[in-house]
Amino acid sequence: MRIALALLLVVLAAAWPGVGGAQALKVELLHTEQDIATPPAVAPVQRRLVAEHPGDTVRLSLPRRRAGYWLRLTTDVRVAADQPLVLVLDGGSALGPVTFHPPGAPAVRVNQGLEAESHLLRRGWDLPLPQGWPAASVAYLRVNGSSSQPLVLGLHPRDEVILSERREARLSSAIFTTLMLMAIFMVGLWVAFRDLLYLSYAAYLVAIATYAMLLSGDAGEVPVLAWIDASGALGRYALATLAVALQLIFTIRFLELDRLMPRRARILHVAVWLHFVLLAILLVGRERVYGWFYLASNLLLVLVLPIAVVFAIQAWQRRASLAAYFLVGWTPLLLVVVMMLLHQFGAMDLPWAQRLLPLAAVLQSAVLALALSQHAANRHRITLLARQSAERDPLTGALNRHAVTEMMEAWSRIGHLGASEYGILLIDLDDFSEVNQKHGYVVGDTVMQQVLARIRGLVRPDDTVARMESDMFAVVSECHRDDCELLAHRLVDGFQRRDFAVDGHAITVTVSIGLAMSQRGEGVDGLLARAEAAMESARIAGHSSVGIAAETPGRRRRPVEPAEA
Known part of the structure; x- marks a missing residue:
């Protein structure tokens, strides 16, 4: 009985359509010694792959x-x-284009994506079947050998292909819009603060958004991007190279490498120039250098990206204020880029890695945009505090000591990005008590108001001026040490050149200045103490002197290139 039942099942399997050996698609790689233009009549099979059901795919490396x-x-x-x-x-x-010999129809040259006649696919090739495909009939496909990525072939229901294409088109449009909105926001921050940190990041966002659209296959439908899409591989290679160069420029500023690790920063500066050199060679050589450029640019990328991550870890260890954001945003993107490179060079079959790139770019951009937004918000809060503080000196209208101390406390929380190192200049009016004794307090108060006006005329509009005590003012300036020293001497010279005129009296006022530069990890009280010590040294040196505070041992020198001495 069991033997009869088994025989019955075998007969049914052989007779029932679709049961047993039915194959939706069989792909055979033919071995040919030479490049021939027509399908080989007889050729040995190097490899055979089978997709069992419609919708299944075969992958052939x-x-x-x-x-x-x-x-x-x-x-x-x-x-x-x-x-x-x-x-x-x-x-x-x-x-590039492939040659397809469909069953029962003449050969046709098929372009990829939207360049094809069917316009069905954004990426890939829609191979036409004008006469259908009779069972057991043969079709031939010829592809060139210029790509190391696996080929994927499959028979798919048309409705599923259309729905899949629509989903991917909506996703790519959303990603492009998100990245461009972030870029516009960064441009707005640059306009507000004139810090190249924001502008470099905006440029990177525009480049990576455009590159993502080119990869998605939708760039041809966007009028502004159509001409880049029409350039083919030239546009993709150029944008990828430009995006990497802009990211490295941003990385140097974002991680404060020029200040914290200048020798390491020089390595990334060299990498930036190498990318621009490669870009120039690509634009000049075009198709003639594609093969060489592809290998050179990817090799440089493989070398530079891990180095940038290592530098970010070292900057974080040196307490760079936003290095942690950089690591959180960069790690997923770096992993995706590594997977894409492994796939492109045929080391691993990871076809989905390219689709993850736009999502990883959005994640990275969102994390870094959040960090930059917080940085900009702190700067804006400092500006508002300086402009709107109610704690002002009643005589001159300048900020008082408490207000400027609060402002510096807020300033210390935004980190030292780009040029945001700052100095405080304590300005002492030399022997101002003699003015009050000789001319009276009414004249002295008028001179005090004119002193404030002169200080404001000698400093930048963004600098903050405060009256600390009866005859002492302070200027807080966002600048490097050399610029702050020049500002101190400009203030001294400004008071020496011209007397003050009050009620027909020419009143001479000179100043002595103590300068102290901000240091990472130092509190505001410590900074003010160093500035006061420098001012006391200037007083001892005599009228119209400038004293410069020494750096606190162990504060500033420790984090700057300790291993590169």
């Missing part, structure tokens, strides 16, 4: 070679000419 490859395609599933099944080829864009 092809090593690079000058001669192209011939693939023989067969199916056990009959496809009628009006049946909603499409034969889809996906692979590296370097494949």
